[in-house]
Structure formats: C-alpha cells, structure tokens
Amino acid sequence: MIGLVTSLLGGGFVWLWERLKRARAVNRRAAFFGVRPGETCLIVLGDKHNAPGTAAYRDVRAVVELTLLIGELGCRASVESGAFRGGNGDRTEFCVGGPAGGSNPRTGGHLAAHLPGVTVHPYDRARPESVAIEVGGEKFLFDHGHQEYALVAKFTPAESSRPVFLVSGQSSVANLAAIHFLRREYARVAERLPSVERFCLLIRVSDIGTYEFHRATLERDVTAAAFGR
Numbered sequence: 001m002i003g004l005v006t007s008l009l010g011g012g013f014v015w016l017w018e019r020l021k022r023a024r025a026v027n028r029r030a031a032f033f034g035v036r037p038g039e040t041c042l043i044v045l046g047d048k049h050n051a052p053g054t055a056a057y058r059d060v061r062a063v064v065e066l067t068l069l070i071g072e073l074g075c076r077a078s079v080e081s082g083a084f085r086g087g088n089g090d091r092t093e094f095c096v097g098g099p100a101g102g103s104n105p106r107t108g109g110h111l112a113a114h115l116p117g118v119t120v121h122p123y124d125r126a127r128p129e130s131v132a133i134e135v136g137g138e139k140f141l142f143d144h145g146h147q148e149y150a151l152v153a154k155f156t157p158a159e160s161s162r163p164v165f166l167v168s169g170q171s172s173v174a175n176l177a178a179i180h181f182l183r184r185e186y187a188r189v190a191e192r193l194p195s196v197e198r199f200c201l202l203i204r205v206s207d208i209g210t211y212e213f214h215r216a217t218l219e220r221d222v223t224a225a226a227f228g229r
Helices: 002-033 057-072 105-114 172-191 223-227
Strands: 040-045 076-081 093-096 118-120 133-135 138-140 148-155 164-169 199-205 216-221
Touching (some): 040 057, 057 076, 057 172, 093 105, 105 148, 105 164, 133 148, 164 172
Parallel strands (some): 093 164
Antiparallel strands (some): 118 133
16 A cells, blocks of 8 residues: 555656646747737738738748747737738737738837847849848848858837747748748757846748748847947
C-alpha cells in the first residue's frame, strides 16, 4: 500500500509539474505576442502590390500562420483589410504588410504615429533604395528574391488597451518569413530583448531562391532608434 500510494503521489506530482511547465510556456508566448486567452484578435491584411482588393498568396499564408498561433493561445481572429480605420481598442492587432505602393496604408499610419525613426522608401524600380527600410539613418536594401527584410514592432497606442503587433516586410515573402520565424523562435528572441512590452526588430530573409521563406534570422534589435529614444 505504501508503495502504491508513493507511486500515485509521484505520478501526480510529475503530471502537475508538466502541466505547470506547459502553462508557463504558453503564458510566455502569449506575453511576447501580446494576447490574452479568450480574446478576439484583429488581423489587418494589406493588398497585393498594384492589385487593390486582392491579397498576395504568401500574405494569405502569413494570416493562416497567425490564425494558428492565435488559436494555439486560446484566442479567436477577425480579419480586416488595410483600409480599416479606427483604434484596435481591447483587441490585439496584427497588422501585416508594408506601406510601399499603398499595399497597407494602416502600416504607414502606424509607422508615422509610433515609429518616428523608421522610414520605408517608396517603390521605384529605377532606384537602389526602392522599398528600403531605413532605421536611425541606416538603410536595409531590398534585393528581391535574394535577401529581404521585415520590420517587426510591438507597441500599445495611447487610446488602446491592447498592443499592435506590426509586420512590415519588403515583400509578401518577408512578411511570411518573419511570422514563421517568430512563431518558432520567439523564446530565443525574447531572451535578447530588455522588454517584450515594446520592441522593434529587423528580420533578415536570405537565400530566398533556394529556401524561400524558411531561412530567416534576427538581424538586430532597433528599438531605441525606431521609437526615437
């Protein structure tokens, strides 16, 4: 009897410990992405470049990744276009797509209002800085189909109670790469940040011709330069 009771207690403690570990992991993940279980999250998706009213295939895949992530954290998702107006209020907002070419005007608004140290150069095939992301005076150029960048920022607007999670890539490949990368590597990225409440990161996507969106890495933390502090 003593052996049986000891085995039951030991098994119970192991089960409880594993459950607590899983709960802590979920809570850390939720804190990084800024969501709370049970809430409805807002996903704002930009248009395909030069094709208003349509979405790029890889941007749709990015939304699928976000929806899976949100579901894993016990939340629901509502999707709007980049023409969405108004605050995100009590909903965590995931805004996907860069502002160049009018693809996602909401991204442009977020950048202007909250990230004064960031400039996304307009699309111009004839200029080397076309779609370049400039942070603190340093330009990260767009090498289409070879090496691209995505700016990822998290901040909470003054009029809202929940944060905005912004993914502004130089292309739909960069958008998908950033989301796919952070969904897997958020814990390692979080360890390198002073805070997960507000941050701005540059994600680099390389060897796109061979690995498409799968070879993504954290280029650097540009929080101080992006937010102007």
